[in-house]
Amino acid sequence: MEREERQRAVAGTESVFRDVNEAIERGQWPGEQGAQAFRCECARGGCTAMLELTAAEYERVRAHPRRFVLAPGHEDPAVEDVIERHAHYVLVHKRGQAGELAQASDPRA
Secondary structure, rough: OOOOHHHHHHHHHHHHHHHHHHHHOOOOOOOOOOEEEEEEEOOOOOOOOOEEEEEHHHHHOOOOOOOEOOOOOHHHOOOEEEEEEOOEEOOOOOOOHHHHHHHHHHOOO
């Protein structure tokens, strides 16, 4: 697969899972502090990994339209950089065309 096609595919898949996580977060009770399950936002077809984050942790990820939360080991160094590692998830930042597409498809933008 050509590099640009790969970047478009990665950004598209991860954006879909970001939308799912937005819907999950909206279902949380106001002021609730506990962790809740979010979908891994990786580009792997068939990934069903669930990640535990608090609403505050997820909001910190979503504050940047090029950032996504993934299960450890699901990152793709061809299109993203790991900027934080946590016990149950990694935070990645999209670069290049994948980053541009992720930013353009951000439902909060």
